Amino acid sequence: MTDVLVIGAGPTGLTLAIDLARRGVGVRIVDTAAGPSNASRGKGLQPRTLEVFDDLGVIGPILDIARPYPPMRAYVGSEVVWEGALGESRPASPDVPYPSIRMLPQSITEAILRDRLASFGVAVEYGTTVGHVTADATATLADGSVIEADYLVGADGGRSTVRRALEIPFLGETFETERMALADVRFAPGLLDREHWHIWGDLATQELALGLCPLPGTDVFQLTAPLAPGEEPSDLQNLVLGRSGRTDLVIQETTWESLYRVNIRLASSYRVGRSFLAGDAAHAHSPAGGQGLNTGVQDAYNLGWKLASGSAALLDSYQAERQPIAAAVLGLSTLLLRGDSAAPQRGQDTDQLDLHYRDSALSQDRRRVRSGLQAGDRAPDAVLPDGTLFDRFRGPSPTVLVYQARYADAIELDADAARTYGVGGGGFVVVRPDGYVGLLADADQGDAVAVYRTTLL
Incomplete structure (x- = not known):
């Protein structure tokens, strides 16, 4: 029997496990993967998330590696035709010590969080597949063994086993025609500078064809390439050559790749009995605006102290506080994805510092x-x-x-x-x-x- 079982060892699950462990709560964290991921995935850490990481004791190693988003450099072939910034960097102030988004590959963020969790004597139990869970916080593993807990939290992503087992509807849409090739790729040293985010596309319509973003703490670039309906990214090398118009951009190695489908969804409930959802298991976002990972981290930060208390009123407040936040963030990220003229600007509108719980019974x-x-x-x-x-x-x-x-x-x-x-x-x-x-x-x-x-x- 354990106090809290966390299923999923991404940023959401790790944040929650750290918050529980530092409160002296017995926690186990399991993940179906064989080991840690090397994927860049969510790379933007918003100012509010940096404040959470400050409180959790990991801001030092995060800032040692994370960097501001690089300026963009647009090309036609090899010719630079435009340069600009994704957003303005703001100076720190007494009330906002981390005013600007920082870039860090998700794999490095997770490694830093795992190290912090290990300092409390807790390790991720990789290779542990959960086959079924119940509302009374019982998990049956694929090998037939059973874990009983006071509380269970599904932080196991958009295809959450926990959400499906609890039969919680995942409301929204998957846009099958809106897809993007994502990959972490390595080129010969010096072929592309690592001070710019290199892009190719139509400047007039602001339609991206290919993006190559240098990832801090690594020697790889994150590749992003929207796909036309029916187009398959079967050959990343030909995709890069064709969309850049350059013959020298030869990929030496691909360390991770994925096909992303635009998925805008929200769980109808964040809780059944003593089992909860957090992060992508509760809400699926577009990648625009860098909101998904950050919203999940803050789900965990909201839930941890409430689980530690065991208070019925506090636990009831979790969904009441976090579900409206996710709904609002989903609307924001969708507007940014669509390039809507009414969309808020990246920066103060996306840094999550202004998100609040004014309507909560706890306020x-x-x-x-x-x-x-x-x-x-x-x-x-x-x-x-x-x-x-x-x-x-x-x-x-x-x-x-x-x-x-x-x-x-x-x-x-x-x-x-x-x-x-x-x-x-x-x-x-x-x-x-x-x-x-x-x-x-x-x-x-x-x-x-x-x-x-x-x-x-």
Whole structure:
């Protein structure tokens, strides 16, 4: 018997396992693959995800390898005809320490997360195929053995065994005519510089024919090539030569390849009994805007502390908070995929810093005069005499902030931070374990803080 069984060892499952392990929760994480993946897959880490990784203790190794998205360089054959950036890089600020998306192949992200999980004495159990699960958090493996747990989480991707076993509808569409060849390929050193994302296509219509993006921490490029209806990527080498118009782009090695179909879907429920869904098992996105991996990581970050508590009210809030977020993100990524003129711009609209839980039952605002942040918003960082607020948030417990008020073990805000948090006249802020504002209260409402904190434990 284990406390929590996590099925799937991608970024979502690994994030959840780390969050549980650091809280002292017994966790097992299994994956049907024979071993770790070497695929680049999701390569964009949004600012909010970087904040999650800061809290989980992996931001150092992530930033050691991750790089800003490179500028794009468009060609006709070998001739450069346009250069530009995918989005503007923004400077760090006291409240947003990681303001811009960073690129890192998913395989490296997963390796860093596995190392962190191992520091808690937990290893991924590869080669473990789950044949069936039940609502009471029981998993039957392909070899006939059974794992019983207090809770079970399916983080096993778009073709989730867990979702299918629980008979949860996966609502939406698969666009069979909208497909893309994806691959990690290696060329002779120096053939293409690694400071640009190299693209070929129609600049007038902004239709991509071929993209070759250098991946940090590797010597390979991620190949992306949209396919026409009926077209099959049977020969990547001929595809590269034909679409680039260059005879010198000879692939030396292909380390991973995949055929991607545009799949826009959302699970009708994130939970049946004591079994849950997270990540791609709960929502399938287009790759546009770099939202899928990041939304899954934040599903896990939302769910971990709630599973650790065992509170029925907290566990009920998981779907209520995360399903609307996924629905909104699916709409955003679909607009970006379609190139819709009404689509938000990459950057602040896609960095997930503005996503909130204002409508959640866990978000309470007791201030008589409301300004600044609202309950349910992401809690911003701020500089303290001995570090930052994020330094103090790091860990498994809620945090109480005060300004011109008294509360045991609280962190005193300065005037600037108090105004940012909307308690410039004095008061209290309770920040949830996942870094969102749970409670805002005036200086004479200290009793409300004590009552509210009990709901988060």
